[in-house]
Amino acid sequence: MGNITFEQLPQAVSTLIERVEQLAGKVDEVLGKAAGKDTGKRSLLSLEEVAALLGKSASTIYAMTSEKRIPYRKRGNRLYFFEDEIMQWIEQGGTSGTGSEEDFNRRLEALRSGKKRKPGFLQTDNKQQAL
Incomplete structure (x- = not known):
């Protein structure tokens, strides 16, 4: 130059x-x-970085942690995510890999037992009988 x-x-x-x-x-x-x-050293990701990586909102990531659907660590009120664990979780198809079949069946049964049904007088068979 x-x-x-x-x-x-x-x-x-x-x-x-x-x-x-x-x-x-x-x-x-x-x-x-x-x-x-x-x-x-393992690199830590913030909640915002995980949300951006996954293309989800921060509230969705919070919901996923409360349901134990995503790998995380918690210390006090802070959530920590390790990059290698998140990448492995993504490679596994987004499944935590921690839930067993027994756990799945127990949750399914809890959902089924909590299902609300219509009162008997609102069901279609009872309406036709009443007429």
Whole structure:
């Protein structure tokens, strides 16, 4: 790059910014890989990051945690999500993998027993008999 004139300055600054951003991205990528290999630390995701990753709202993620449909950790009032667990959960088709068949059957029976029925006088057979 030779001498830059005043008219060429905006283009030169734009090119410089673009190159710095590319370099910063490559440095972040290298440091991220090195940190993952060397330290063995698991990366945490916030509720908002999990919601964005799954394309769901934060309230939906809260509901999924209360139903134990998504892997999470809770410490006090804070929810924590590990990226590797979320990715594994997605690969498994979005199933928690923690529920057994017995648990499923117990929940199904609870739903069936809680099903409300119409009072006898509102059912169609009783209406026809009354007429």
